[in-house]
Amino acid sequence: MNKTWIYYTGLLMAGVSWGVNFGVSKMALDTFDPVLFAFLRFGMAVPFFFLLLKTTEGSIGVPWKTALQFALIGLVGVTGLEIAVLYSIKYTTLANASLLNVAPWPVFASLFAPLVTGEKLTSRLLTGGGASMAGVCLVILGGGSGLSFSSEHLIGDLLAFGISIVGALYNVVCMPLMMRFSAVRVSAWTSLFGALFMFPFTLGAWGKVDWSGLNAVHYSAVGYNVLICTVAALAVWNGSMYKVGAARANFFRYVVPAAAMMTGYLFFSESVSVWQIAGTLCMAAGLIWISLERTEGSQPARSVLS
Template sequence: MKQDRKWLYYLGLVIVAAVWGANFGVTRKAMETFDPILFTFLRFSLSLPLLLLLLKIKEGSVGVSLRSLLHFAIIGLVGITGLEIIVVYSIKYTTLANASLLNVAPWPIFAAIFGPLFMRERISQRLVAGGAAAMIGVCFVILGGGEGFNMSSDHMIGNLLALSVSIIGALYNLACMPLMKRYSALRVSTWIIVFGVLFMFPLTLGSWGKVDWSGLTIGHYSAVLYNVVICTVIAFSIWNASMFQIGAARANFFRYVVPAAAVAVGYVFFNERISLWQLAGTLFMAAGLVWISLEKRGSEPPASIKKAV
């Protein structure tokens, strides 16, 4: 990976994480009208025609080999259907602070732990130091808000679900890496979503009739459009391509931008307070991520792999 292009991949990770963080506010408004699982299904199902069209235009075909279908199906079931539903219910059964912290903070740690099972990634001292600084920073961002962190028994189910998001999410990211040795990031994203949508559809059957479709406003359509085009079609493709070039362990630490972006959106659109602890945490997190990004990787993907991304 050329050093002059390295910054494009890191920038891509930051922008995507910020987009996903902003989506907390967008989704919060949409949940007032849509069932959570139905809204998630709409997000991914409506993105599929765009992904398939983009794949056809860019690469000339949309298919994958038969021997890869089972791999894609398992990742789609776990990483889209299962993971997205667990995220929804973790938020429902615990506080937003708990969900944000347990969903995000341990994710890169599990990615680093499980990484050797999928890819040959070196865990350097710089990565450990920068990752620790970023994790401390994101904890300040989340715990510095008004809700704090609550470990009461009333929230224990939600807390366990939120922690499982980090574990499953890390495994999901890492399981994508071998596929991206054979296919482009766009093709991998598309086929994972194909199976994720197929497995999610039966879970939405009881929700369609509960929506007042005639009463939907421009705001509702805008929320769906933002989720479909920005958060799914564009963001998934950029994240997977950047993650493949940077490495899963390093890339996943950039998820710490998500809660910082969510806090910023809450301040701008929902008049939520930003504390000095959150500002300090954002600076600490940014310093850790910059420290990670300054490291030179010892090896780069072979030329044949680069062409697929």
């Protein structure tokens, strides 16, 4: 029996959790500095990753040469990307940042994957991916905030576009490591180094938080970021991505803005336009079209989804 649908479901759920996190973070960032909040997310996730790793696999170590690889990946893929996302939002409009960050990412992953992993670009992937990209553009542009490619937004626009390139490459270069290690081990070590490299950027922010004034909402936001958005979602995403391939998996990132849109509608009374609904349906059709393609099996990694 073909169990590919399990991995596509995993990608879908990870994307939804990241989309919901926009709303969760919106509440938390009234209290926490953005970089500090990102550090808490990854730093507090590390013990849970290694506990899960020890429980499921009996060991937590990796060869020192591999640790250097994880350090580089954590520096670029966690520290660098997280901080770059924050500054792209700061120096351009939210619409520009969303579109230039989200839309090109899967395209670059599709271009890089054949070079790194030998994945094939099929006509179904191209047509489904194209439909999904059109859908996510409608979701983002239909929000009414509008695009603005003026010179004052140039730095933020270039940063957002660069995120999609580096992020796609980050996902693809993780694939060979997951042929040797489980999704949990890859997630644990990259999160560890990502948090370590991020810590110096938080030094001026700790004293600005009224720690005694934190309430259940703040603790829930941190807990969601750590346990759901990072530990669970990263492990499931990495394990599922290995199973279906980086090119196919990354198109499921288009679920993120759609989930963020629905979160805004349900919890922040934000309006949803007809264009956004149409874009969501178009995106869903493209992802379903991609997921129905039969792919050749690969050697399973030792992942939480194996």
